[in-house]
Amino acid sequence: MASGNVIRGSRIGSAPERPTERHEPAPRRAVTYWCRNDHATEIRLALDAEEPAVWDCPRCGVPAGRDAQNPPGRTRPEPYKTHLAYVKERRTPQEGEALLNEALAALRRRRGRE
Ligand SMILES: [Zn+2]
CATH class of the missing domain: 1.20.5 (Single alpha-helices involved in coiled-coils or other helix-helix interfaces)
Incomplete structure (x- = not known):
């Protein structure tokens, strides 16, 4: 069996095409987090996934929360x-x-x- 011909015939590095599965993408919802530096981060979660309470802001690294008016770490009305x-x-x-x-x-x- 001349295996060399088989190798030459296929493009190296290209992943074999997966058989087409009629796979609907799982339904997703967008969840937005705000950090105290006013960065909004939108992440996509599966519909049934529980959203984390905080999400690290990808821009500045501080924890971001779901409440735009009161992101974690922002100075509270009662001064620090x-x-x-x-x-x-x-x-x-x-x-x-x-x-x-x-x-x-x-x-x-x-x-x-x-
Ligand atoms: Zn940020």
């Missing part, structure tokens, strides 16, 4: 408190001053020793 803000809630400025002086004194002592 910095660590300092929490500290200020717990301590009066006088206490803060005392702590700072204490810390500075300790730092200077350490530096003086070294």
